[in-house]
Amino acid sequence: MTTTMNAIDVKHLSKIYKGEIKAVDDVSFNVKEGIIFGFLGPNGAGKSSTIKMLVTLTKITKGSAHIFNLDVAREPSKVRELIGYVPQELSADGSLTGYENLLLSAKLYGLEPEVRTERIRDILEIMDLTQRSNNLVSMYSGGMVRRLEIGQAMLHHPRLLFLDEPTIGLDPAGRKLVWEHIRKLNKEWNTTIFLTTHYMEEADELCDQIGIIDRGKICVIDSPESLKQMVGTGTVTACLDLGDHQKEGQEYLTSVAGELAVSILELSSGKWQFTVPDAVQNAPKVLQKLNEHHITLKDLEIKSPTLEDAFLQITGTRLDEGSSKYNLKAVKRTRRTFKRFG
């Protein structure tokens, strides 16, 4: 990467609804050109509100946002020419064919007739939709609609693509296919991608940088690797055979915990779950110690730190906690949209 220009530059951005509900609360961040940046957070954290301000759909209550140095509030039309946007809902028009949806976008982005024919053909091919291009979109599967929408947003080769929850409601196969296409657009066309997600594995798999957002505020911005290193430990779950010496065994395990630098998470009959710094390296040393003390191992699981652990440590909540009421709303909306698309 030769350029280090900021694709997005946000300073003290806030969105306040009805004068009191702070959806986004004094958020500042920037996104370098050419990367995939993910906004990770539970439903209702302020992800979509941020995106809607950046794509010029809603007014900025406070603060400022620049897209490639253009002020979003002052030059919305110029900003719209540089970006592509795929909303959270399945937003391709079911009453038009796939080809017509692409043609509509191509015309709205002002592509000349000879250019748009070529671009539409290419996009249909890239998104694996050529065969079904003349079917009404209401006959498409959720994954196909999503690919069509990303194609629509890419027709004018935008420098920056906004994807709001790109794989919500898709099955695992559909999700993987969408990921592949996102990566391809980023690598081959050098499109900067800003996506929001509440799926840990999506953020981990796709993003070069992740901003964790919770209750309208950004908690941290870093690469997935650094976020995981921040947690620093892994979890080891060992099933032990303590035979007839349950009590003594448990007392022994408690007593050696300090010496072995492990933190006990759970200690019950036959099951010992603990964390240890650099679990993959250090867990065998702990088990060696147990072996010396004739404690037999029945089963063992070593889990490296995940983004979920990082999220838990940073926000103090699991991603699926505290968002159930928002989840219900999101699920209902997604179901409704899917119902519409058959």
Added chain:
Amino acid sequence: MVSAINFVTKTGVILEFEVRKIIHDPFELFVRMIQPILWLVVFGSMFNQYRIINTGNLSYISFIAPGIIAQSILFTSIFYGIAITWDKDSGILAKLMATPTSRGSIVLGKGLSAGVRGIVQSIVIIILAIPLGVTFDFAPVNLLGVAAIIVLAATCFACLSIVFASLLRRRERFMGVIQLITMPLFFASNALYPLEAMPQILQDFTRINPLFYVVDGFRSLLITNNWANIPLDFGALLLFTLFFIVAGIWGLKRLME
């Protein structure tokens, strides 16, 4: 100049794809024709036979035919807000508004597409009215004037509907309120009976009812060929339409907030 060309082009694009949608699925267009046809064939024929309402030199069926055309346009266009609410809920509107397309083009393009529906419906009603004894004036200039009124009226009511959609937001509320306002608009116009047959208070109200000017324009051009009121009808309707286009743009932005 460039932005004016851009505005017209984008409005045309929005219109084109709304028309494509009608062509893909004309079911709703035909279903919405049933009600006006019933008004004409059942209500109109009955009242024509018994001459209950005094319509001067005109037969009642000739008097009511322009009113029914206007009613069909009103009843179709006024529900346009539902489609906008649906587009908003399904993300179609958000995606559209994130493209370099002015809000004015979106509102006007959708409004004009209501005009296309209106023209199709009007043609069907006119064809059905002829065997019922209605004599139309088919002079090209008159027909051109009628087409212009149809497009203005449909755009006006569709934009009014967008304003209501943005104020009410929920579809259930929207349906209730729209049904509440369409009947007074219809009854407080000269669609079913002459102005003189109404109490004074209703006569005064018709002056701020766009449907009055639509019906009067249709009747003057299609039936009586009397051009005396045409400048007033066109002028008033144009003002109402421009006002509601501006209000519709405001409504569209409000809907996104």
